Amino acid sequence: MIRYALTRTALLLLGLFVASAVIFLTLRVLPGDVAQLIAGTGSTPEQQEAIRARLGLDRPLPLQYLEWLGGLLRGDLGTSLLTGTGVGEELVRRAAVTVPLGILSLLIALAVSLPLGVVSAVRRARADGVALSVGAQALAAVPVVWAGMMLVVVFAVWLGWLPAQGFPREGWADPGAALRALILPALTIGLIEGAMLLRFVRSATLSALGQDHVRAAAARGLTRTAALVRHGLPVVGLSVVTVLGLQIAGIIVGAVVIEQLFTLPGIGRMLVADVAARDLPKVQGALVALTGFVLLVGFVVDLTHRALDPRQRETA
C-alpha cells in the first residue's frame, strides 16, 4: 500500500507538471504574438511592446514558465488582464456557486443510478428492467444544454415551480432562494450523469451476479437478493468508486454549459466569459486549477479504491 501510494503520488506530481506545461505552451507559444492579439489590430508596435513588457513576454520562455510555476506553488494563480483582480480570489468567490452545484449534481446522480442500476440488472429479463436500461441509454445521448431547456420548459414555464434562470444577487444570504436557483441546474447534470452511471452500475451488478462467491452464497440457501446484497453489492460499490473521478470531471464540464444556460455566476460561466474576452492569464490560471482538481480527484479515488479493496491489499 505504501509503495503504491508513493508511485501514485509520483504520477500525480508528474501529471500536474505535464498539465501545467501543456497549458502554458498552448496559451503562450501557439498564438504567435499574444501582445498583438491583446492590443488589437489597430495598435502601434509601441503599445504591443508595452504589453509584452507588462506580461513579461520579452523574457526567455523557460524563465517565464518557471516564474509562473513558482507563483502556482505559492498559491498565486495570476491576475486578470482586464480587471486586474487575482484569479485565485475570483475562483474562490465563484466556487460558492459551482461547488454546491457539483455536490448536488453528484448526489442526484448517485441517488438515481445506484438503486435503479441494481434493479435494472436484477430484473434484466423483465419489461421494467429493459425499460430502465433503454431509457438510460437514450438519456445518456441527450446533450446537457437541451436537457436543461426541457426541464426549464416543464418546471419553470409550464408549472412555474422554480426559477428559469439566475442566482440571488446576495448569494447565500438567503439560503432558500439560492438553493431554489440550483435545483434545476443540479437536476439537469445529475440526471444525465446518473443515466451514464446507471449503465455502469447495471453492468457491474450483472458481473457480480455471475461471480462464484455470489452464486455459492445463493446455493448455500440465501435468497438471490440476499446473496446479491451481502456478497455482490460491496464489489459493485468498489467499482463505482473507480469511475467517480470520471463522473466528477463530467460534472465540471456539465457545469460550464449549465451555468451558461441558467446564468449562474459560477466558475464555468467565468471561464466562458474569459475565453470569449481572450483574457489569457486568467484562462491559464483557471484551467490549471480545474485540471489540477481533476487530477487530484483521480489520485484520491485511486488511493481510496486501493485501501477499500481487500483483494488489492494482500498483493501490495
Next chain:
Amino acid sequence: MSRAALRRQRRARLRARRWGWLGRLWALGTGRFGLLVVAAVTLTALVAAVWTPFDPQQVDLAARWSAPGLDHPLGTDGSGRDILSLLMAGARTTILVAVGAGLIATALGLVLAALGALTTRVVRESVAVLIDILIAFPVLLIAMMISAVWGGSLAVVVWSVGIGFGVNIARVTRPELRRVLHSDVVLAGKAAGLTPVQNLARHLLPHVAPVFIVQLSWGMAVAVLAEAGLSYLGFGAPVTDPSWGLLLAELQQYLTVYPLSVLWPGLAITVTVLGLNLLGDGLREATDPTLRTARGAARAARTHMPEVVA
C-alpha cells in the same frame, strides 16, 4: 475441380469472412438502429448540400414563428427561417465535424498506440504514462483552451475532439497492439520474412481494426455532442453557419414564449448521438469473437461508459 474454380471458391470465402461482420451487425437491434441513423443523417447532409426546402439563412419577417404546417413542416424561428431547412443544413456541419474529428483521432490514436506498443521499452512506457495523464483533460476544456488563443471555430472543435479522442483510442488500442504483437500470426509473419512494416500492415492493423472502429464510432458521438455544446457556448460554428447547437442557443431566448421550438434541434442531436453510440455497441458485438460466444449476463456486463461532453 479445376484450379480456377478452387481459387474462385477461396476468394468467395475470404470475401464472406471480410464482410461477414456487416451481416452480423445488421442482425443486431443496436447495430441496425445505428446504421439506419448514421445513413439517414449522412443522406440528409448530402441532400442539404444541394437542396433544402428554403434557404436556411433566408430571413422572412412576415412568417415569424409560423406554426408547423404545409409550408414549413417544423415551423419557423424568430426571424422567419425555416426550421426544417436549418436542421437539414445543420446535419452537414455535424457530419463534417464528426468525420474531421474522426480522421484526426485515427491518425493521432494510431501513432500514439504504435509508439506505445512497438518501440523500445523506455519510449513505450513514457508514452503509456503520457496517455494516462492526457486522458484527464476533458474535451470541452481542450476546446476552450484552444478557443482562448485562436477564437472559436469549427476547426477548433474538430482539432480538440480529435486530440481528446485520439488519446482515448490510443489507450484502448495500445494493449491490444501489444497482445497481437506476441501472437503466433505475427511471429509466423516474421519467420516468413516479412519486414516490420509489411507485418504491421498485413497482420497487426487488421487485428486491432475492430477495437479501433468501435472506439471511432463512440468518438464521433462525442464529436457531435461537443460541436453542439461548443457552438451553443459561442466557440463553435460562426453565427452565419447552420448548426444544431447554435440553433439551440438562438431559440433559447424565446424559451418562455415558444417553449417547443427547441424540441427539434435537441431531438436531432440526441438521435444522432444515440445512433453512433449504438453503432459502436453493435460493431463491438459483431466483431468481438469472445463477446459473440458469451451469453446473457456476461455479455450485457460489458457496456461502455460514455463521457459527458456538453
